[in-house]
Amino acid sequence: MRPFDYQRATSFDDVSAGQIIAGGTNLLDLMKIQVMTPDTLVDITRLEGLSEIQAEGEGLRIGALVTNSALANDARVRAGWPLLSRAILAGASAQIRNKATTGGNLLQRTRCPYFYDTSQACNKRTPGEGCAAQGGAGRMLALFGTSEHCLAAHPSDMAVALTALEAAVEIRSADGETRQVPMHEFYRGPGDRPDIENGLGKGDLITAVILPSPHAGARQTYRKVRDRASYAFALVSVAGSVAMEGDTITQVSLAYGSVAPHPWMDHDVVQLLQGETASNALFERAADALVPDSAPHPDTDYKRNLLRRTFIATMRQLTGPGDTAGTDIARTQG
Amino acid sequence: MTDRFTMDEPQPRLLDETGQGVIGTPMDRPDGPQKVSGTAGYTADHPAPEGMAHGYLVRATIARGKVLKIDREGAMGLEGVLDVITDPRMTRNPAQGMAGEAPVQPADAVHYHGQPIALVVASTFEAARDAAQRLSVEYETEDAAVSPGNTRDTEVDDPETAGDFDAAWDSSEVTVDLNYTTPSHAAAAMEPHAAVAQWNGDAVELRGSLQMVRFNKKELADSLGIDASQVRILSPFVGGGFGSKLGIGPEAVAAAIASQKLGRPVRVVMTRQNVFDMILRRSETAQHVRLGATRDGRITAISHDDRVSNLDEEGFAEPVSQASQFLYGADGLSFTQTVARIAATPAGSVRAPGEAVGMVAFEAAIDELADKLGMDPLDLRLKNLPEKHPMDGRPYSARRLADCLTEGAELFGWDARWEAGSRREGDWLIGMGMSSAARSNVLVKSAARVRLTGDRAIVETDMTDIGTGSYAILNQIAAEMLGLSPDRVEVRLGDSDLPGASGSGGSFGASSAGSATFLAAKKIRAEIARKIGCSEEALTLQKGRARGDNREADLSGLVTEEIVAEAEIEGGKTAESHFSSGFGAHFAEVAVNEWTGEVRVRRMLGVMSMGRILNEKTARSQALGGMIWGIGTALTEDMQSDSRDGHVVTRDLANYHVPSHADVPGDMQVVFLEERDDWANPIQTKGIGELGISGAGAAVINAISHASGHRIYDIPALPDRVISSFGVK
Numbered sequence A: 001m002r003p004f005d006y007q008r009a010t011s012f013d014d015v016s017a018g019q020i021i022a023g024g025t026n027l028l029d030l031m032k033i034q035v036m037t038p039d040t041l042v043d044i045t046r047l048e049g050l051s052e053i054q055a056e057g058e059g060l061r062i063g064a065l066v067t068n069s070a071l072a073n074d075a076r077v078r079a080g081w082p083l084l085s086r087a088i089l090a091g092a093s094a095q096i097r098n099k100a101t102t103g104g105n106l107l108q109r110t111r112c113p114y115f116y117d118t119s120q121a122c123n124k125r126t127p128g129e130g131c132a133a134q135g136g137a138g139r140m141l142a143l144f145g146t147s148e149h150c151l152a153a154h155p156s157d158m159a160v161a162l163t164a165l166e167a168a169v170e171i172r173s174a175d176g177e178t179r180q181v182p183m184h185e186f187y188r189g190p191g192d193r194p195d196i197e198n199g200l201g202k203g204d205l206i207t208a209v210i211l212p213s214p215h216a217g218a219r220q221t222y223r224k225v226r227d228r229a230s231y232a233f234a235l236v237s238v239a240g241s242v243a244m245e246g247d248t249i250t251q252v253s254l255a256y257g258s259v260a261p262h263p264w265m266d267h268d269v270v271q272l273l274q275g276e277t278a279s280n281a282l283f284e285r286a287a288d289a290l291v292p293d294s295a296p297h298p299d300t301d302y303k304r305n306l307l308r309r310t311f312i313a314t315m316r317q318l319t320g321p322g323d324t325a326g327t328d329i330a331r332t333q334g
Numbered sequence B: 001m002t003d004r005f006t007m008d009e010p011q012p013r014l015l016d017e018t019g020q021g022v023i024g025t026p027m028d029r030p031d032g033p034q035k036v037s038g039t040a041g042y043t044a045d046h047p048a049p050e051g052m053a054h055g056y057l058v059r060a061t062i063a064r065g066k067v068l069k070i071d072r073e074g075a076m077g078l079e080g081v082l083d084v085i086t087d088p089r090m091t092r093n094p095a096q097g098m099a100g101e102a103p104v105q106p107a108d109a110v111h112y113h114g115q116p117i118a119l120v121v122a123s124t125f126e127a128a129r130d131a132a133q134r135l136s137v138e139y140e141t142e143d144a145a146v147s148p149g150n151t152r153d154t155e156v157d158d159p160e161t162a163g164d165f166d167a168a169w170d171s172s173e174v175t176v177d178l179n180y181t182t183p184s185h186a187a188a189a190m191e192p193h194a195a196v197a198q199w200n201g202d203a204v205e206l207r208g209s210l211q212m213v214r215f216n217k218k219e220l221a222d223s224l225g226i227d228a229s230q231v232r233i234l235s236p237f238v239g240g241g242f243g244s245k246l247g248i249g250p251e252a253v254a255a256a257i258a259s260q261k262l263g264r265p266v267r268v269v270m271t272r273q274n275v276f277d278m279i280l281r282r283s284e285t286a287q288h289v290r291l292g293a294t295r296d297g298r299i300t301a302i303s304h305d306d307r308v309s310n311l312d313e314e315g316f317a318e319p320v321s322q323a324s325q326f327l328y329g330a331d332g333l334s335f336t337q338t339v340a341r342i343a344a345t346p347a348g349s350v351r352a353p354g355e356a357v358g359m360v361a362f363e364a365a366i367d368e369l370a371d372k373l374g375m376d377p378l379d380l381r382l383k384n385l386p387e388k389h390p391m392d393g394r395p396y397s398a399r400r401l402a403d404c405l406t407e408g409a410e411l412f413g414w415d416a417r418w419e420a421g422s423r424r425e426g427d428w429l430i431g432m433g434m435s436s437a438a439r440s441n442v443l444v445k446s447a448a449r450v451r452l453t454g455d456r457a458i459v460e461t462d463m464t465d466i467g468t469g470s471y472a473i474l475n476q477i478a479a480e481m482l483g484l485s486p487d488r489v490e491v492r493l494g495d496s497d498l499p500g501a502s503g504s505g506g507s508f509g510a511s512s513a514g515s516a517t518f519l520a521a522k523k524i525r526a527e528i529a530r531k532i533g534c535s536e537e538a539l540t541l542q543k544g545r546a547r548g549d550n551r552e553a554d555l556s557g558l559v560t561e562e563i564v565a566e567a568e569i570e571g572g573k574t575a576e577s578h579f580s581s582g583f584g585a586h587f588a589e590v591a592v593n594e595w596t597g598e599v600r601v602r603r604m605l606g607v608m609s610m611g612r613i614l615n616e617k618t619a620r621s622q623a624l625g626g627m628i629w630g631i632g633t634a635l636t637e638d639m640q641s642d643s644r645d646g647h648v649v650t651r652d653l654a655n656y657h658v659p660s661h662a663d664v665p666g667d668m669q670v671v672f673l674e675e676r677d678d679w680a681n682p683i684q685t686k687g688i689g690e691l692g693i694s695g696a697g698a699a700v701i702n703a704i705s706h707a708s709g710h711r712i713y714d715i716p717a718l719p720d721r722v723i724s725s726f727g728v729k
């Protein structure tokens, strides 16, 4: 670890003095192995007003410092947005979730192992250096939205849920202005600068996530498939919320995790499903539209089939009869 | 004076007669409170000696070649840096288990990506690591094959055979011919490797995390070019080893060199990444199993060939077919091993070397043969248990494999087993699988000293406790033999100044060091008998009181002057006349998601016969831990490396997946069948640390096939592999 200065922010004005640290569960790991080497850390955990979950209209305003544990366990979240609760609980471990924050979770870096190993070339770590993952081991890489410069996937579960729930990120800039950016516009693709992962500028602070009201009567679920039963990043995940009238799908929103540099959405798939009668044939067609014909890395070819099957299984759960033995599904209350 | 004992004939069961009532009980480990309160002296937790500096190992970042230049000056300019050390005595990798000599010392040659090439020493760990990270190194690179499939440098051993395999195979009525792969595994002990070295004149004291102190002492001395008498090793607590700490590691040798150069104590602690890069892995395997049988299910031909890998000059090769050679009989058996030489982190012993991966393939093949024969896999196994060791004709010393299989089947409800692929609960397909378990048993030369004053005893040996419970069982043996309550017995371990024991490895520690303790205590019994004037046979020692031939006395009054007894045991003729092995049976029930290919183990049962159980609780923990390793082998553990430069890709525990709690079912049962192995050693025990893993993974793999109706050949059964086994889009 490089020596660094540590400052404790007491007001918003202090934030731009260096690299923000919240729970530190991602940043400190990266600093120890010197993938990130900030000169100054600004600890924002004492800033006031960022640790609450407040009702805002029919929705919620989630402070950036609300821990992943607190958010997942919040009674309102569990009742109204169970998909969010499930996604968070499907991630990391209880100890990490106790420390991890809402803002930090959105900004966690990729788990591409070449990004973590400074003996390997990585454009995300050092733009222009090359991408050693290409031609290497790539089980965790992305399927969609990659560029020739970077194939990495975003690992967050929470961000996938927030995307499906049409949440927005509230950002305060150094000059005190506050703006809201919808989740699906928050991240940017790698292009030729995979080191730049979102639209945040210098001194920008995530202050909250705004969660709109859930679709009434919708069923929600978060389905995460991984290499062990717990404490592993997703191979693929599907976040879904579906409302039905009889057999007809009246509202659907979906997001897919660990398949792209950011939570992935596909409007064509939603279009295909909306207003249609739920059936296996429909889901098969939607899966055909969703899954790409080829993978950017041979090691992620399996994700095409896995995504397809996980998508169909999730849609079956969300639209099927109540009997879902052995699966994890939740119906929103109210 | 040390009594030497050689195991030349079966031994009487004295521990069944002593009657203190301590042996076998589920006694809590005496070191437990220290461990849970953080006061156990693990190497890096031990209070730092005055003036200690911190070393960090620098790794090579090329697969093969030579270090041309290290920018020492640049690094020395960084704050806190004391030295950048390269030294021809530094070692390439840990010594193999029981080597007793220095590992390869490559000087400036680089043999694999990740090899330690220098040690940066600084006043803090952080400064040392930073300087190591920034250190600029110039290399000359050479081409090298880094994966076993690509190297032309292979050694094919002569086949080990019995009977005529080819003839038996040709005349078999039913055959299976199958190929399997397993990946490299990491031991992944919780405590990373660490060492603190300190010189006093020309003698070095090394506190380390090491499993085999008696050997490690010689290995360190040889590495440093000094005499073993100048080395003292202290390893009282080891946070898990699983084979990865058998031999002296590069951290220990480097710490000793640095401490000598700088004239102050030096501590080297590996990071998790260092451990993955530099510590011996379990080799990946490619296995070819051919089995032939008559139509009514008599196995006639067995062949189990394998290819493993290692780095040049490493003598170890994963003994993949070890158990396949003695589990079942056949007219012809043949086993051929190929070792591929590659430039990659070298391979060595990881818990149950051989069986841990060999039995997964072999026992899956046995299952597939049963399928083809239309037989219950349990019946096929029961039908083919040989009378004698199929390779060399030795009788088994004690073998309750048939009992394990039948009692296990009964307890597990095996007869309720349904047709493969026919049971579902929602999206989950349910299946049951089983496997035999076997892990051969050995006795390794060991010495121990027991001291008795009044009713207090001290056991001293350089044996280690790597979390297994040595402190508990050696206490119990001494307490039982001397008629003492366990709280009157103290056990001192892991100090090379104490009598040399086997160390912890190959599941032989409890039997070997335990027998030495038993023999030393037996000597004390003879002395007590003499004191009260009875024959040794007539003596009873219970509750601190000695009795015999109508005489009795309290030990506290009788033994006013310390009695010291030392004994040493060694294997002998019984190892040639009889074949000793632990045996068992594993059963597993799994659920397989028909959409996502996820596998969840729902319950597991291991029934094992492994000689006398010294402590029911620590034995159970060993068995359970082994079974959990079996789950990891079957489902999650997959150490990946880069196919271009061979570097380890899964370098932390977020990427190398040992089973998490959620992977382990609540319903994990272990049942021990009563057994005494009189041919094994004077305490009638067998190794238990590795039997739990041997075959456990196969039970899970077989259960998956039963659930889905499709077989898995590339292990672990990751979700995508399970889906592709379904053979559908």
Ligand SMILES: Cc1cc2nc3c(=O)[nH]c(=O)nc-3n(C[C@H](O)[C@H](O)[C@H](O)COP(=O)(O)OP(=O)(O)OC[C@H]3O[C@@H](n4cnc5c(N)ncnc54)[C@H](O)[C@@H]3O)c2cc1C
Pocket (backbone or CB within 6 Å): A019, A020, A021, A022, A023, A024, A025, A026, A027, A028, A029, A044, A064, A065, A068, A090, A091, A092, A093, A096, A099, A100, A101, A102, A103, A104, A105, A106, A107, A108, A155, A156, A157, A158, A204, A205, A206, A207, A231, A232, A233, A234, B654
């Ligand atoms: C072993 C392990 C397993 C894990 N498994 C999973 C998993 O399965 N699924 C999953 O989703 N996650 C997983 N995680 C990741 C975990 O969720 C993140 O580490 C955590 O959410 C990060 O939050 P933090 O507050 O600790 O962020 P920090 O580490 O403090 O910060 C992360 C980044 O966010 C920036 N930042 C933090 N807060 C703000 C803010 N308010 N405004 C602007 N910038 C900010 C920091 O500057 C830094 O760049 C795992 C982590 C570990 C270590």
Ligand code: SF4
Pocket (backbone or CB within 6 Å): A110, A112, A113, A114, A115, A121, A122, A123, A124, A125, A130, A131, A132, A133, A134, A149, A150, A151, A152, A194
């Ligand atoms: S895929 Fe992206 S993160 Fe991974 S090595 Fe390439 S550039 Fe780096």
